[in-house]
Amino acid sequence: MNALLTNPFKERLRKGEVQIGLWLSSTTSYMAEIAATSGYDWLLIDGEHAPNTIQDLYHQLQAVAPYASQPVIRPVEGSKPLIKQVLDIGA
Template structure:
């Protein structure tokens, strides 16, 4: 299997397309799936103000995956370990809250990119995002398709 990653949300932004979305503040994958069938371009899964765990985010990403709506994950904060987990479970678009300085922004960008472009840890063989090692040239594709 040689999957190709793409990020339609990022592609739409780059083309200047208007995109309509919905903010999800629930921990329910059932609600995420209902929203995914409603015709929105993107669905933001809020982890900052909603009590979403990594497992909750994972299940919501699974629920949204079969549909055209693109998930945007807003983790509780921009720490390196949490960013790595969120990306490994399959997020391709992140909205990091409370970025107050240029140094924080640089650190967050670095945490989202694989070397040599950044410092993201390499665990693609065991990550949903890489289809458990089945995406050829995954790290380069992930670097290219990430939207932050």
């Protein structure tokens, strides 16, 4: 059961292993899914410099979820209410 709770992205960071990722500045879940199938270790979904709403971020997280790429969200800014919303959608 512990294997199910292990985050491979965080584990590889902890070990200092090289990972290859992609910065997503699109608001569409289609692009997120295409990127997720391309073999990247992580995908950074940019909420700061891309016009992503919370709903856009949620849809992109859903699109990436079935694949091995680990999503990372960059929120618009670090206010408590916004961070809570981002965490509530699964980031």
